Amino acid sequence: xxxxxxxxxxxxxxxxxxxxxxxxxxxxxxxxxxxxxxxxxxxxxxxxxxxxxxxxxxxxxxxxxxxxxxxxxxxxxxxxxxxxxxxxxxxxxxxxxxxxxxxxxxxxxxxxxxxxxxxxxxxxxxxxxxxxxxxxxxxxxxxxxxxxxxxxxxxxxxxxxxxxxxxxxxxxxxxxxxxxxxxxxxxxxxxxxxxxxxxxxxxxxxxxxxxxxxxxxxxxxxxxxxxxxxx
Numbered sequence: 763x764x765x766x767x768x769x770x771x772x773x774x775x776x777x778x779x780x781x782x783x784x785x786x787x788x789x790x791x792x793x794x795x796x797x798x799x800x801x802x803x804x805x806x807x808x809x810x811x812x813x814x815x816x817x818x819x820x821x822x823x824x825x826x827x828x829x830x831x832x833x834x835x836x837x838x839x840x841x842x843x844x845x846x847x848x849x850x851x852x853x854x855x856x857x858x859x860x861x862x863x864x865x866x867x868x869x870x871x872x873x874x875x876x877x878x879x880x881x882x883x884x885x886x887x888x889x890x891x892x893x894x895x896x897x898x899x900x901x902x903x904x905x906x907x908x909x910x911x912x913x914x915x916x917x918x919x920x921x922x923x924x925x926x927x928x929x930x931x932x933x934x935x936x937x938x939x940x941x942x943x944x945x946x947x948x949x950x951x952x953x954x955x956x957x958x959x960x961x962x963x964x965x966x967x968x969x970x971x972x973x974x975x976x977x978x979x980x981x982x983x984x985x986x987x988x989x990x991x992x993x
C-alpha cells in the first residue's frame with residue numbers, strides 16, 4: 763500500500779462533485795478546481811501524523827480550502843481511532859478539512875475547512891482563575907508527571923486536618939474560625955478524601971486515613987504567611 767493508492771478514490775470523490783482534479787501540482791498532492799471557486803488542495807498520507815498536518819498548514823498559504831486525507835481501517839491510523847475528538851478539534855482550529863479513505867476506497871468528508879470561531883467557555887475560565895487565585899504559593903511544577911496535585915482545595919483540607927491533629931475534636935465552626943477557611947464546614951461534611959470522622963453533630967476529628975495523609979503531605983505549603991513551597 764502506498765500514498766498514491768489514495769489518489770484514485772479521492773479523485774473520483776471530488777470529480778463526482780464537479781471538480782477537475784489533477785495530481786502533483788506545485789508540490790501539492792492533489793489540486794481540484796471547480797469553475798471560479800478557490801482551489802481545493804488535498805495532502806495525502808497513509809496514516810495520520812504530524813508531518814501531514816504541517817504540510818496542510820503550509821498549503822494554507824496557497825488556498826483556504828485545504829484537506830488532509832489518510833487511510834482508515836484495520837492496521838491503519840491508530841492515532842486517529844484513539845484520538846478522533848482531539849484531532850478534529852485541532853484541525854477545526856487550524857481551518858483544515860479531513861477526508862478519510864477506507865480500505866475499500868470509500869471516501870468520507872469528516873470535516874470541511876472553515877474559519878475557526880472558538881466558543882468561549884466562561885465556566886472553565888472562571889474555574890481556572892479561581893484555582894489560580896486561591897492556591898497558596900506555587901507548589902506544582904508545570905509539566906510534572908500526573909499524580910495527586912496540591913490544589914487550592916487540598917491545601918484547605920490539609921489546613922483543616924492539621925488543626926484537628928493539634929487539637930483532637932473540634933466543632934466545624936471553630937475549625938473555620940481558626941483556619942480562616944470559609945468553606946471549612948463543607949470540607950468536613952463532604953469529607954471528599956476520607957480524612958475526617960464526625961464524632962457527634964457538628965464535631966469532627968481526624969481519621970486514621972487523615973493522619974497518614976498528613977505524613978504524606980508533611981512538607982506541603984498551605985499557609986499564605988510566607989511558608990516555603992512544597993519540596
